[in-house]
Each structure stands twice: as C-alpha cells, then as structure tokens.
Amino acid sequence: MNSTDSKVRCVIIGGGPAGLTAALELSRAGVEPIVFEMDKQVGGISRTVDYKGYRFDIGGHRFFTKVDRVHSWWMDILSDEFLVRPRLSRIYYQGKFFDYPLKPKNALLNVGLMEAILVGLSYLKAQAFPYREEKNLEQWVTNRFGKRLFTMFFKTYTEKVWGMKCTEIGADWAAQRIKNLNLGKAALSMLAPKLLTGKNQITTLIEEFYYPRLGPGQMWERVTDMLEERGCPVRLEHRVKTIHRDGEQVIGVTVVDGDGNEERFDADHVISTMPIKDLLNVMDPAPPVDALEAANRLRYRDFLTVGLVIDSPELFPDNWIYIHSPDVKVGRIQNFGNWSPYMIPDKSTSCIGLEYFVQEGDELWTADDEALIELGKKETAKLGLIDPDKVIDGVVIRMPKAYPVYDHGYKENIDSIRGYTDKIPNLHLIGRNGQHRYNNQDHSMVTAMYAAENILGANHDVWDVNVEEEYHEEAHAEKGHGASGERLVPQRVREASPIEILNDAFAKYDPVALGGALGTMLGFVVFLATAGLLLKGGEDAGATLALLGNYFPGYNVTWAGSLVGALWGSIFGYIIGFVIAVGINVTVSIHLGKLLRRLGVLDGPIG
Amino acid sequence: MNKEHFSEDEWKAIGQAIARLRASVMAVTFGIVGGLMLFVATTWLLILGPTGDSEHVGPTLGLLANFFPGYSVSWSGAVVGLFYGALSGAVSGFVLAFVYNLIVVFRKR
C-alpha cells in the first residue's frame, strides 16, 4: 500500500459492518482497499464471539431491514446460511413471564385479581390527579397508565438500560415511543379484538427474523474471506493511532499492531468507522479546539455480557427475556441456542448471555471476570431461571461504546465536529459510532455503500441516511414496551422553553370537556335528587323540586321525570360548562395578547 | 423576548395548550365554597328571622333535609350544613375535574 501505483489508495478504519461493506463495495468496483481492525476479530458490535465452540453475540442481532439493497446484499453473501427464526421474547417480573408486547389477558392472569384492581385504581388516580407537568418520563407514563403499571413495566428496565432515573429522562422520548398504546385500546383489544383490525391496531412484532446459522459474526467473517480472496487485506490487531492531514486532505494513517510496531500507510481516501470522539483525538495536526472539545463531550453507554454454559439442554423457549425485576442488575438475558441451534456445540448443554448496561470504568465494568460470572450465577438463581449448580463454564465480554448517547447538546457537538471534518473531502465518516448515530447494521451499511460510491465519483450525503425512520413492526411493539429497542435514545429533561412557560400560564380550557363534565354531573344530580325523593316517598314529596319543570319541560318528580330531568340537566350543564370555558379562554387570550403586545412581539390580535 | 425568538410553528403553538384540572385542588376549592355557602345561607336566614306570614325561619332551604339528614335552618343545622355543603362541594369538584380530564385525554387521541 505504500507503493505509488496509479490506483486509488483507500484506507478503511474498522472491520465492523460499515467498514467491511465499504471495503467489499470498493473492491467490487476495482479499488483495492485495506482494512485496519484493532480487535482480534471482525464484526465490531455485530461480531459473534467464539468461546470453546459456544458462540455469543453482543446482544442478539436480528437481520431485518426495509432497505432492499441491504437485504439483497445479505442474501447474496450468506444465502443458504440464513435461518428464519421464530421470535419469542417476554418480560420477566416478580417471577412471572409477561408476553411482549404486553397482552392484557396474559398480564391480568399474571398479576392476579388483587393486583389488577390496584392497577385499575392507580390508573383512575392518575386520571383524577394527573401530574400537571409532563416534563419527564415518569410523569408522562404515569399520567397515561398509572403509577403501578409505570413501576412494573417502564421504570426498572429503562433505568437499567440508560443509567438515568426516569425523572431525569425527558417526556418527549416517551411521547415518541409509546404514543400508539393506551389502556383503553389495550382493554378493547382484549374484549373485542375484531374492532381493532383497522390500521391503528397495535401490531405484533415481527414474528420471525433472519439470522445467520453461526450468528451475525458469520456474515462479517465471510465478507472478510471474500476480501482476502480478492487480495484486499483485513489487518486484525491493527489500531489506527494517527491520521495524517495536509491542509484540507488526509494523506495517510499510522497504525500500531499487537506487538507495538508502528507503520505508516499513505492514502487518497480514508473511510472511518471508529468512534468520532477518538477520530478527532488522533488527527495530526490536531483539529481546532472547539471541534476537539465538542468531540470530547460526546458520551456513550457501554455493554457487558456474562456468558454462562449450563448443563441442561433446555432452559426457556425465548430468544431473549427482558428482566424488569429491580432486585437484580441484569437487564436482558439471551438464550443463544434459540437464536440458532448451531451456536451450541454440545446439544446436552445451553448457553445464555446476561446483559448488563454499564459505564466504562464503573464498578461492574472494572470487576474481574470471576466476580462477574459469580454475579451472573447468583442473579439468574435469584430470578429462579436456572440452577446455579448446573453452570459449568462462563466468560465475560466487554463492549465499550455500544450505544452512542443523544444527550442535550449532542447535535451541536456533531455540528461543531462536522464544521471541521466536512472541510476534508477525502475523509469519509460512516457507521454507528463513526457518525455517532444510533443505527442498526443496515443503516451503517448504507452509509458505507454511499461513501464507496462517493469515492467512485457519486455525490451522496452520507449524513442523510434516515436512521430515525422506524421499522414499522418494531416501532409499534417497542412503543408498547417503552423501554428497549435500538432506535431512539432518551434525552435528559430540559428546562421549559418560553413557549412552554407561556402555554402553561395561558393554557385554555377545553369547552367540550368542561361542558361534558358539568353536563354529566348536573344530569346525575337531578336524577339522584329526584330518585331520592321518590324513594323517600310521603305526601307531597318533591313539590318544590317539581318547580324545575318551569325550566325543564316535561320534568316532574316521577321515575320517568327523573330521566327527563337527567337529560335536561346534562344539556344545561353542557351549555353552562361550554360557555364558562369559552368565556375564560377569551379573557385569557385578551390578557395574553395584551402581554405580547406590551413585549412588542405581536402587532394585531392573536391568530 | 421578541418576534425572532420564536419560529413560525412555535408562534402558532402559543395559547394552544389545553389546561388540565387537578381533582384534589378542585375538590378542596369546591368543598370550601360549598360548605361556606350553605353555612352563610343558613345563618343569614337565622339573622333575618321569620319573614312574611311564616312563623318558621327558612322553610324552603329547610327542604334540603330531604337530602342532608340532620340538617335544619338552625344554629346547629348551620354547622351540619357546613359539613354537608363541604362534602357535596368536594365530591362535585372532584368528579368535575375527573370527567373533564378524561374527556380531554380522550379528545387528544
């Protein structure tokens, strides 16, 4: 590669899905790229680790995409090696398995009558005493589902995954994730499922998914073989420690291998999938201070899997289980044999992966492997999922920077970084951490395909790949759960904007709602008053109340009259409530208009 | 704060928020108002004394005894009325807010 032939010299940093896709696309177009991967194996976060023949994913990786080009690419590479797997994943809470997405009948049976009543009461309480503000996740979910359901199905898992309290997570996240589900709909779907077959039905998750026989790593190992066959080297244990720049061009990289030897490679193009934060720190000369500081402000969430080999052929039928129990730290448990039976070399055993969402350097991250395996054994035993005496082996896999975090200001940080990198046209930033984007393999691959085509003369915007576009099937179900999924990342609660403060102070009353409420109440009062007098009986009962007939034609103190009175009461109540609300709203609008005019932000009346 | 502080969309959003009612606050407010109203109405009639041909004080208001057992237009009845007025006010305030919030949530979906 340090030769000076006339071919385009392209260095690719990272042997994950994005790096390897870019390499294969380039080699198919006649360019001979070289890939540097700092790890001992390829696949990045989508690798499959081999431990004594047992294969572990970093979190199970489903192969599902809406991008046809990516789907064909996968099929083209592994075709026969793909299995179509049935999907089962449930929530484990207080010793019970709950269907995921939640199904009311199953949930009811699991919690029991008493708890179901308490859930109902807590829902009613939330309707009667809603949080006035819906700034954080807890307030948002509680207002819609009640505190008890929030605690059971939202709180613990979300806090485990994101390492933040639900009171610190902004409500917008929940609003995006859970908007399609509500208790009314859920109850209706239980009682009358046919009524809900319209397009708003809470669709179930994809019930099947593609999965390579030997895990996602098999895909990337195969691509590596193809590259080697084509004469494109994939150098493992080669970390890029410096990217050299000359003016507005990158001109090469220096890599360091496992033995500490350094080597410099010249390049016409550099494609980087390494975390953007690290990238800016290895640029030579260093980037401007503001871009570097912005990069150093980017945050990540890390991930740790404790793999346990168990002397038992069958444990539970799920691919994975969400652990909602607050008394254990484990967040999710994968059962790799149910992803693919070929992941287990000895069919009389099983292999599970306990997933812990951690922060690099925290107590769990730094604990030694034996301690973590012990913790895994203890926690699964506590959950009642396995017999700890049957654990015959264990392994720990740490994955730093598994999740890029979208905290407040991350967008500004990316803008600031791009202010620098966009000026270097032959440096191509792609992939998940390469763009600090929360994408799956498919979108990481699309950015790679675009970058490869750009090198060949196309003009795609690699930042324009739409990762927020949700997977239809997944989106609905993830919303139902409100806690997992790989797409949306919660953001911290933010200060209220001036608009929100204004809206809070000048919120309008809903005339229909106030009318409806007052109508319902007045209707009931007239009915109950009449009925009370009728039941009491006696001479001349209700003579005075009957005077209402002057206003309510047809009303008298009889049973039929009580219904007529209820109807009239509702009508009068509705009108009075409606008028009161409109009156208040008009007054409030006049005040708001006056205020805004005084502040000089409004010329005419409020539109 | 001036016009440039808001985008078109934000601008449109001002004043569009729908208020929710706090059932607890409504219950307490209506309870206080209801209790005081019946208490004051009763004591006012007692202070005025019998009017017209009637020997009785407040015969019409006294009919409330049909719904509020123990109530009468008397000094002790005023205290009983204070309790009943507060109770029915609180229940009304609570129900009003509860039904209002339910309708608001329903209409938002």
Ligand SMILES: Cc1cc2nc3c(=O)[nH]c(=O)nc-3n(C[C@H](O)[C@H](O)[C@H](O)COP(=O)(O)OP(=O)(O)OC[C@H]3O[C@@H](n4cnc5c(N)ncnc54)[C@H](O)[C@@H]3O)c2cc1C
């Ligand atoms: C728990 C979890 C579950 C997931 N589930 C799914 C799923 O079901 N389906 C799905 O499609 N996606 C899933 N994903 C997402 C998927 O893993 C990623 O989108 C994908 O791996 C991103 O590929 P990438 O090449 O952009 O980055 P990475 O996979 O991060 O690869 C980057 C590579 O660069 C290497 N590198 C970094 N710095 C250097 C350096 N200085 N020098 C040399 N090499 C370097 C790294 O070692 C790594 O191998 C999941 C992710 C997680 C965390």
